[in-house]
Amino acid sequence: MVFQKIQHNRTADAVVDQVEELILQGVLRPGDRLPSERDLAKKVDVSRPILRDALKTLEERGLLATRHGGGTFVADVIGTVFSDAVVELVRRHPPAIADYLEYRREIERTTARFAAMRATEADREIITRIFRAMEEAHEKADFAEEAELDVEFHSAIGESAHNIVLLHTLRSCYRLLADGVFYNRAQLYRNPGSREQLLCQHRAIYTAVMDGDPDAATKAATAHIDYVEQVVHEVARTGNWKRSVC
Amino acid sequence: MVFQKIQHNRTADAVVDQVEELILQGVLRPGDRLPSERDLAKKVDVSRPILRDALKTLEERGLLATRHGGGTFVADVIGTVFSDAVVELVRRHPPAIADYLEYRREIERTTARFAAMRATEADREIITRIFRAMEEAHEKADFAEEAELDVEFHSAIGESAHNIVLLHTLRSCYRLLADGVFYNRAQLYRNPGSREQLLCQHRAIYTAVMDGDPDAATKAATAHIDYVEQVVHEVARTGNWKRSVC
DNA sequence: TTAATTGGATAACAATATTGACCACTCAAC
DNA sequence: GTTGAGTGGTCAATATTGTTATCCAATTAA
Helix, strand or coil, rough: CCCCCCCCHHHHHHHHHHHHHHHHHHCCCCCCCCHHHHHHHHHHHHHHHHHHHHHHHHHHCEEEEEEEECEEEECCCEEEEEEECHHHHHHHHCCHHHHHHCCCCHHHHHHHHHHHCCCCCCHEEEEHHHHHHHHHHHCCCCCHHHHHHHHHHHHHHHCCCCCCHHHHHHHHHHHHHCCCCCCHHHHHHHCCCHHHHHHHHHHHHHHHHHHCCCHHHHHHHHHHHHHHHHHHHHHHHHHHCCCCCC | CCCCCCCCCCCCHHHHHHHHHHCCCCCCCCCCCCHHHHHHHCCCCCCCCHHHHHHHHHHHHHCEEEEEEEEEECCCCCCCCCCHHHHHHHCCCCCCHHHHHHHHCCHHHHHHHHHHCCCCHHHHHHHHHHHHHHHHHHCCHHHHHHHHHHHHHHHHHHCCCHHHHHHHHHHHHHHHCCCCCCCCHHHHHHCHHHHHHHHHHEEEEEEEEHHHCCCHHHHHHHHHHHHHHHHHHHHHHHCCCCCCCC
16 A cells, blocks of 8 residues: 555654754854753753754764853854765755755856846845945945945845855855955945946846846846956955046 | 754654545545554554554544454545544645635536646546547447446546545545435436437536636536436436437 | 454563753853 | 853653564454
């Protein structure tokens, strides 16, 4: 007959699955601290030894790091976006494999293209709200606000792409940016010419996404990335900001 | 934070869920005999006491009936299609509630309409195969074969409607027909005039479903049901078959 | 009737989960 | 620095749940 074998669930495995899912979805981000074992045990309604069993498994998989007396943290896989731990995580969650393959081509460009194709009504409202704020900040010449909104804007576009792995990776990239590893976005915004250029480029991306035009979005995103890279290289070479107009 | 409570699985509950799902999907039909407890326990990979615990629950819910030394059977809810047991079963499976509400309006008419809207390519192939056989049987004047194919045809239409409760109910109805509770379909087919009429009506339903035309399907199904009911009433009143042409 | 099969029931055992306690380490307030 | 609250690390006693094995009673068909 058609009877299926019952899946004998160990509760610890169920906890492992939940935490992995949270990491995959980007709810738990690298470096985040988990609640204490006692608190978390109550929240997930499991005894502490069982919870510890789950945490142990997650640590062995390289997804968590515990410090005696300190706390338990989501492993910081920045710089090793394709660490074995993440690869294994994706491998164990088949629905994410498609996301993974899709990821490997481009990043920002792809993000813009997907956002243009998949942005929901809710996504569009958020993006519009942020872009309006960017225009206001530009009017007021509020550099710091502009730089912050820049990150928010790209994050919102990233959310609209609806690809978990893509979003996960983007967030890692944005953290690198925020840490000033690549370049200091606030610095970029202090250059008058760049400000105009960037607003212009962001408007092009915004319009393309709102129009649901993937090709235009790809083109706009490409132009944006090209420009930023060019400026960064320029600065790295000359140590000065060059002037330009929109 | 966002942690969810772990669902503490009792394996017995998992078994209950599986059997209920099988009943809902119509895989297990009223009157069907389950494998012996020892066999079933092996199949679902659970110890016998646990399996018995699950069966006990299902019996309490009125979905199974056990006979000491005889076997365990899916409860026969025919004649009480909306018995408390079925209502409760549907209530515990929220996805089926929509099916349930959708059900209550019409039955055969709705089935034809849904089939026209939702029939997959696989559905269409099966329906076509059966209808071709009906035409052949009609040519050969094979009454018994024609009556059997009639049931098959309507069953196939029922499958194509893709509504679990609807299918469940239809099967109960067809069993009543097969048992001759309402009328003997084979008798109906022995009337020359009726045979022509019925093939004509079935062709109308077939065409409408294949064309994906819900309105035409509804109309054709309505005409078919009206005709059958009319003939049955006629026979019940006069005791004779009246002649008619297609 | 008889033998095989089925459901009904239970005890002994094993696996799993919970509870509570205690220790060692970290961190921040003092 | 010292201290205390909070953290992870560990373990034992207990409770819950599931497995295994056995027996009995009722049905079924040869």
